[in-house]
Amino acid sequence: MPGVEELTLRAIAGLDGDYKAAAESIRVELGSKANIETILTRIRLLQQALGPAKVFNLDAEGYRDLGARICMQIGQVVGAPLPTDRNAYTELVSWVGGTLRTHAVEIFTTNYDLLFEEAFESARASYFDGFTGGNAPFFDPVTVASDDLPPRWSRLWKLHGSLGWALAGDRVVRRGGREATQLVYPDHLKYELTQKQPYSALFERLRKFLLSPDTLLLTSGFSFRDAHICAVLDEALAMNANASVLAFQYQKVAAEEPACKLACDRPNVSVYAADGAVIGGIHGDWRPGEPPKNWDEIRATFWGxxxxxxxxxxxxxxxxxxxxxxxxxxATDLSRTVPVAPGSTEVDTPEEKAA
Structure with missing residues (x-):
């Protein structure tokens, strides 16, 4: 599954003619901020504003069609099914469902794919994603706002929409499958309440979660470049000093500037990058010393x-x-798998057994 930069290139590459030229022109105009989501936002603003006038050789109807074509391209790229063998999603769902919890685990994701849903269902683990019903499940903001479900039901909130979401009259429904792509990342300036409602309710759920006493949010794969999400994080963390965010970042500290900036402003945000961290608003490099007795096996699960x-x-x-x-x-006896170069197989190292 590609990141947002690669997804942007693939979605535009799948276009042709004036549609491709317009999308490329918008991407160049947006500069460093350009990605598939900012491009879609600009397209939908042009769709609302233009009427019969043309920009980059497309009028309002042309931009409506361009937005739909890009969403179809996104659906083709992110519609890959979950592998049947062990993978990161199945391991996370097993961890979520493997412990009796007082409070439900809530997963907030900006991804459009159906990998979390497939992982929960393959494990026969109960989850709620904001939709209710059998024939054409509809979005239910009342249940999203409440905590009526038992803690064993995980919550899955797709902040940027999802494959399978569609409009049916005045309702947002989940049709299932990967064909429905019209509600993939509707921007947050939506012009119809029916299309705006799921996203406003889901963002309010994120705010409510962060305002809960002693709440903990773990982030993985999030760049902190989404202005809407970061605004919610900043506001809620300023209001609730007892909330904590642990941000696990893939790159080195120097490449994680948005996350580090938030961590410097809000000491209840900690950033853990490949070569260093920002903890309590202070930046430092990792300098692992001699591990305590019997700590080698534990350290191998997070350092190496x-x-x-x-x-x-x-x-x-x-x-x-x-x-x-x-x-x-x-786990009682499970090895950490070390990835190897593409084209090779994974290797379980016996010296990294977990107790």
Whole structure:
């Protein structure tokens, strides 16, 4: 599943003619801020504003069609099914469902794919995603806002929409499958209440979660470049000093500027990057010393070589290694799998057994 930058390139590459030229022109105009989501936002603003006038050779109807075509391209890219063998999603769901909890686990994701849904269903683990019903499940903001479901039901909130969501009259419904793509990332300036409602309710749920006493949010794979989400984080963390965010970042500290800026402003945000961290508003490099007795096996689950021959670094910014770390928390005898070069197989290192 590609990141947002690669997804942007693939979605535009799948267009042709004036549609491709217009999308490329918008991407160039947006500069460093350009990605598939900012491009879609600009397209929908042009769709609302233009009427019969033309920009980059497209009028309002042309931009309506362009937005739909880009969403179809997104659906083709992110519609890959969950593998049947063990993977990061199944390990995370096993960890979520493997412990009796007082409070439900809530997963907030900006991804459009159906991998979380498939992982929950393959494990026969109960979850709620804001929709209710059997024939054409409809979005129910009242249940999203409440906590009526039992804690064993995980909550899955898709902040940027999802494959399978569609409009049916004045309702947002979940049709199932990967064909419905019209509600993939509707921007947050939506012009119809029916299309605005799921996103306003889901963002309010994120705010409510962060305002809960002693709440903990773990982030993985999030760049902190989404202005809407970061605004909610900043506001809620300023109001609730007892909330904490632990941000596990894949790159080095220097490349994680948005996350580090928020961590410097809000000491209840901690950033853990490959070569260093920002904790309590203070930046520092990782300098692991001699581990305590019997600590080598534990350290190997979060510190080591991400790839054979690579430098030793903090590992949990890698989503696959983060989910393995979660799985190891409940394991009695499970090895941490070390990824190797593409084209090779994974290797379980016997010296990294977890107790």
């Amino acid at each position: 070589q991400r790839w054979p021959g690579g430098a030793h670094e903090f590992l949990l910014g890698d989503f696959a290694l983060f989910t393995r770390f979660c799985a190891l928390a409940q």
